[in-house]
Amino acid sequence: MRTRLLVALAAAVLTVVAGVATTASAATLFSDDFNDGNATGWTTSGGTWAVNSGAYDQTGTSSDARARAGQTSWTNYTVTARVRANAFNGSNRFVALLARAQSNTSYYYVALRSNNTVELKKLVGGSATTLASASLGVSIGTFYTVSLTVNGTSVSSRVNGGTPLSASDSQFASGQIGVATFNASASFDDIVVSTEAGPTPTASASASPSASASPSPSVSPTPSPTPSTSPPPIPPGSADGFASVNALGLNGTTGGVGGPTVVVRTTTELLTAIDTIGPMIIQVQGTISITSKQGVRPNKTIIGVGANATINGGGFDFYRSSNVIVRNLTFTNAEDDAVNVGQNSHHIWIDHNRFVAPIDGSIDIVRGAEYVTVSWNHFDHTDKSMLIGHSDGSGGEDIGHLKITIHHNFFDHSRQRHPRVRWGDPVHVYNNYFLANELYGVASTQNGGVLVEGNYFQDVPFPCFSASGYADSGPGRLVQRNNIFTGSGACEVSGSVVEPGQFYQYTVGNPASIPAIVPAGAGAGKI
Known part of the structure; x- marks a missing residue:
């Protein structure tokens, strides 16, 4: 059972390490990702609740529904959850996250409403009071990461790391956590309760596990130095x-949060939406054909509806753009690149997409672009999967930029560029599945700095190039650790690389699990 109440229940917890008592600054009180298929520990009132596909679903839409868990004695904590509205039955309905719940009719809560607002509220004996509110585009079928913090008389919330709301209220001093719906169906997942006033911490790079049960021995890992900073x-x-x-000037990538939500079904609707000034959540429905690469303005979330939303014939181009999310789309038959991140664009998140048969690259990140994450994508028999740094002569605009994270992607019989790097440092490639890549896996050239860790290479004749360069490009730097190589050649390493753990926290999963986890979770339709 994945639900767990940990022994450490307060911020000042004494922990014995090697016989010496030390003080821990925080603790995880509770977590549930529902991957065990049950909701043990939860009590419900109203609605129809069941665990489906690793999430806790409430499918009734005719009344109130609530589910609660945890201890009534909990006082100061943050509860974080992924929340998705699946249907609203009428106007001004909501889905919610609860804290300090005394009963089914008394608690603090943060509600995502069908009228595109988020509200911080309290319910006292069934009577609701709004403590704070803000505009927020709330889309059916989209998961939002919602946090609710209670600390003394302070009550605050965030959605996707932004849209902060706060208030002072002394109504409730302690209580359980919970989730709720009002005339709505919803899914709830990855619920974590921490005594910290903020999101629950994860392990840093230095806690990378070693590969286990490897089909063939991996190269001995190089210990990861402890980062000198502690990113959130x-x-x-x-x-x-x-x-x-x-x-x-940006604290992460939030896309179109705070702007209106539009559904696009035609070429004209899509091109109008991505060229609109200001934040916007753009939901792509069905197949939309475009030509060439079309520019995307800043502060956009472009997300497919369902499993089959498709961009055909063209792609997206980022020119001095920023804060854009591209998720849950299939790109087919692009005339050039499917996604081109260029000309000093920054804070771009490319997540859970599928790339099929682009004429040139699936993703190019070039010309001084930076702060880009490419995660959980399926490169389905592509040729040139990912280029970082467009030419051997581009050092003047690229050195000091091209900071890229590439994780949990499925490079499925794709031929090359996973990625091909010039100049970027660090480029962080971790927990990806490389399967039968005909030419090579990763190439670091032109003094690029690439960290390759926790990946699984299967039937890849040349997993890594670095010291020898590649094609006409000069050598780069590449560090590898904790990778598994099955039916594959050796990974060529050279030099040292800036540790990405100095910039952000991350957890490297056991590479032996990658062939099962990544194909199951990567690509469109798997958010």
């Missing part, structure tokens, strides 16, 4: 890696 952890379901870093 990222809530589940939010942009992570370099896209999460506070830099260049």
Whole structure:
């Protein structure tokens, strides 16, 4: 059972390490990702509740429904969850996250409403009071990472790391956590309760596990130095890696949060939406054909509806753009690149997409772009999968930029560029599945700095190039650790690389699990 109440229940917990008592600064009180298929420990009132596909679903839409868990004695904590509205039955309905719940009719809560608002509220004996509110586009079928913090008389919330709301209220001093719906169906997942006033921390790079049960021995890992800084952890379901870093005036990548939500079904609707000034959540429905590469303005979330949303014939181009999320789309038959991140664009998150048969690259990240994360994508028999740094002569605009994270992607019989790197440092490639890549896996050239860790290479004749360069490009730097190589050649290493753990926190999963985990979770339709 994945639900767990940990022994450490307060911020000042004594922990015995090697016989010496030390003080821990925080603790995880509770977590449930529902991957065990049950909701043990939860009590419900109203609605129809069941665990489906690793999430806790409430499918009734005719009344109130609530589910609660945890201890009534909990006082100061943050509860974080991924929340998705699946249907609203009427106007001004909501889905919610609860804290300090005394009963089914008394608690604090943060509600995502069908009228595109988020509200911080309290319910006292069934009577609701709004403590704070803000505009927020709330889309059916989209997971939002919601946090609710109670600390003394302070009550605050965030959605996707932004849209902060806060208030002072002394109504409730302690209580359980919970989730709720009002005339709505919803899914709830990855629920974590921490005594810290913020998201629950994750392990840093230095805690990378070693490969186990490897089909063939992996190269001995190089210990990871402890980062000199302590970047903040990222809530589940939010942009992570370099896209999460506070830099260049942006504290992470939130896309179109705070703007209106539009559904696009035609070429004209899509091109109008991506060219609109200001934040916007753009939901792509069905197959939309475009030509060439079309520019995307800043502060956009472009997300497919369902499993089959498709961009055919063209792609997206980022020219001095920023804060854009591209998720849950299939790109087919692009005339050039499917996604081109260029000309000093930054804070771009490319997540859970599928790339099929582009004429040139699936993803190019070039010309001084930076703070980009490429995660959980399926490169389905592509040729040129990912280029970082467009030419051997581009050092003047690229050195000091091209900070990229590439994790949990499925490079499925794709031929080359996973990625091919010039100049970027660090480029962080971890927990990806490389399967039968005909030419090579990763190439670091032109003094690029690439960290390759926790990946699984299967039937890849040349997993890594670095010291020898590649094609006409000069040598780069590449460090590998904790990778598994099955039916594959050796990984060529050279030099040292800046540790990405200095910029953000991350957890490297056991590489032996990658062939099962990544194909099951990567690509469109798997958010």
